[in-house]
Amino acid sequence: PTISNPNHARIHFSLSLPLQKQTLCSPAGEAKSGILAPTEEYTFVEQLIPPSRVPFPPKHDGPSPFGWTPPSEVPLAFPYMICRSRMHNVPVYTYLTHGSRKTTLVHKIEGDIWEYLQQLTGKDLPTQVNEVTMTIRVKGHFDTALKEWLVKK
Amino acid sequence: MSFTKNTGGKALDLLQNLPRITLANLRPEPGTKKAEKKRGRGQHGGNRSGRGHKGERQRGNRPRLGFEGGQTPFYLAIPKYGYNEGHSRRAQYQPLTLNRLQYLIDLGRIDPTQPIDLTQLVNGRGVTIQPQKRDYGVQLVGEGAGIFAAKVNIEVQMASEEAIAAIERNGGIVTTGFYDPRSLAVLCKPVPYFLSGQPIPKRMLPGEDMVPYYTDAANRGYLADPEKIQKARIALAQKYGYILPDISKDELFHMLFMRKDPRQIFFGLSPGWVVNMAEKKILKPTDDKLLQYYNS
Numbered sequence: 001p002t003i004s005n006p007n008h009a010r011i012h013f014s015l016s017l018p019l020q021k022q023t024l025c026s027p028a029g030e031a032k033s034g035i036l037a038p039t040e041e042y043t044f045v046e047q048l049i050p051p052s053r054v055p056f057p058p059k060h061d062g063p064s065p066f067g068w069t070p071p072s073e074v075p076l077a078f079p080y081m082i083c084r085s086r087m088h089n090v091p092v093y094t095y096l097t098h099g100s101r102k103t104t105l106v107h108k109i110e111g112d113i114w115e116y117l118q119q120l121t122g123k124d125l126p127t128q129v130n131e132v133t134m135t136i137r138v139k140g141h142f143d144t145a146l147k148e149w150l151v152k153k
Numbered sequence: 154m155s156f157t158k159n160t161g162g163k164a165l166d167l168l169q170n171l172p173r174i175t176l177a178n179l180r181p182e183p184g185t186k187k188a189e190k191k192r193g194r195g196q197h198g199g200n201r202s203g204r205g206h207k208g209e210r211q212r213g214n215r216p217r218l219g220f221e222g223g224q225t226p227f228y229l230a231i232p233k234y235g236y237n238e239g240h241s242r243r244a245q246y247q248p249l250t251l252n253r254l255q256y257l258i259d260l261g262r263i264d265p266t267q268p269i270d271l272t273q274l275v276n277g278r279g280v281t282i283q284p285q286k287r288d289y290g291v292q293l294v295g296e297g298a299g300i301f302a303a304k305v306n307i308e309v310q311m312a313s314e315e316a317i318a319a320i321e322r323n324g325g326i327v328t329t330g331f332y333d334p335r336s337l338a339v340l341c342k343p344v345p346y347f348l349s350g351q352p353i354p355k356r357m358l359p360g361e362d363m364v365p366y367y368t369d370a371a372n373r374g375y376l377a378d379p380e381k382i383q384k385a386r387i388a389l390a391q392k393y394g395y396i397l398p399d400i401s402k403d404e405l406f407h408m409l410f411m412r413k414d415p416r417q418i419f420f421g422l423s424p425g426w427v428v429n430m431a432e433k434k435i436l437k438p439t440d441d442k443l444l445q446y447y448n449s
Contacts, residue, residue: 042433044421047267048343050276055261064259065302066252088260 057088069151076153081110092146102141109136244289246311247280251319252297254279258305268411268420269307271332275341284338293327295319306409311366317373318389324398326409330375331359331367336418343419347428352438355416355424355447375415416447423447 063069071084085091091107172178193199204211219226257263262277271291274280282288290310298319305325310332317327332340336356339346358376359367367374370381390397400409416424425447427436438444 039433041421041435044419045343045347045428045430045433045435048272048276048419050344057259057261060259064255065300066255066259067300068256068259 054086054088072153078153082106082150082153083108083110090147090150092143092150094141094143102139104138104140104142104146106136106138106146241287243287245287246290246292247282247288248294249274249280249291249309250294250296251301251316254293254305254307255297255301255303258303265303265305266405266408268408269305270420271308271310271337271340272343272419282337282341284334284341288337289334290332290337293317293320304403304405304409306411308413312373314371314389315393318393318395321386321389321397322393322395324400324403326400327373328375328412329367329372330413330415331356331363332418333357340418344430347430350427352427353418353422353424356418358415375412 057068057070060068060070068089071088075081082091085108093105093107095103095105097103168174193202201211209215219228221227254263257274257277257279258265263269263273263279267273271280271282274291275282280291282291292311293307293309293313293316295313295315295318298315301319302323303325304323305320307320307325308328308330310329312327312329320327333356335354339354358364364376366372368376370377370385373382373385386397400406403409411420413420418424422428422435423437425438425443429436438447
């Protein structure tokens with residue numbers, strides 16, 4: 001299909017605009033007069049300033065194209081709670097040590113989580129519970145299953 | 154949250170009820186501490202302590218690493234070749250997968266309704282560029298082309314064919330532009346540069362070796378002929394088997410067609426201007442020589 005596209009527009013700034021000169025005493029040969037530019041041009045500078053806070057993600061219906069699901073507005077009632085991280089992701093992380101030692105870390109746990117853990121895996125896996133930092137470390141990689149399950153909450 | 158943070162809840166309860174913890178009450182988990190192998194204490198009196206029988210091995214006089222008994226060793230027999238020669242001077246381009254780009258757009262860190270620049274990527278903490286470490290920018294990598302579904306006007310330094318196809322399939326525009334190291338540093342961290350009070354520099358043109366890359370329409374180079382780029386878009390659509398959407402009828406048409414001048418670093422700001430962030434003003438040069446220099 002033929003598409004007629006005009007030549008792409010270029011924002012070309014001609015510097016030879018008629019500018020209002022202010023009277024400033026500046027040494028000869030280095031004349032640079034300060035001119036009050038319109039504030040519209042400063043908006044371009046404001047776009048360049050990095051934000052200092054993590055932005056709130058926009059609304060999606062269900063999972064986004066990447067596969068990210070927003071946290072549910074009202075979390076289902078369970079005896080435990082696992083909040084999202086600062087970047088709005090599920091706090092499940094996997095580690096691989098010595099090339100073959102797989103661990104999964106679930107972070108930001110509050111409340112009682114023991115019943116669920118017994119249901120998830122048929123057997124009791126070696127775990128390490130760190131109550132002060134609210135983490136549970138489990139042997140083996142369970143990140144996909146855990147993330148899918150936690151996303152539904 | 155309806156939960157009070159009971160940090161160390163059950164463990165703390167235990168601590169309060171059990172007797173005082175001393176060294177006498179503590180013991181490591183069985184299986185964590187394995188006994189060290191003591192030399193010279195084995196069966197039959199240890200004897201040679203794991204060092205073998207006589208010779209250089211037992212006496213600790215082995216030759217240097219790599220020595221092969223007099224035969225020309227491997228590391229001398231193989232001829233030299235400059236595989237890594239000048240490796241620290243080679244240009245590096247930080248990869249940016251389409252997966253990551255989609256993730257950033259989905260989480261709101263990058264705004265698809267504005268042209269996506271390297272500054273926007275760095276502000277959204279999408280990529281980390283180190284201009285001082287021979288990084289020349291960002292390259293678009295085609296991983297995640299299947300799930301990519303965002304219409305963007307993106308400007309990178311290099312792009313793979315698959316990535317270009319994926320973006321154009323969704324109605325976006327890719328451009329590849331060259332930034333010399335000084336311009337790249339200004340582009341990545343504009344605020345400290347503006348605060349230093351220096352005028353915005355003009356972007357240099359690519360060196361001899363990169364000119365063919367940026368004048369090629371297949372790479373969507375910024376120095377390429379627009380008509381050839383249009384033909385390349387159609388050819389790529391035929392190669393990858395998708396219908397090229399008509400962008401000229403899009404509502405974001407004006408934004409999608411925003412491009413930078415080859416000598417321009419930022420959108421909307423010309424080289425030679427000084428930005429005063431404290432008073433939110435922009436100073437422009439009026440001297441003829443300066444204007445001539447920045448206009449060339």
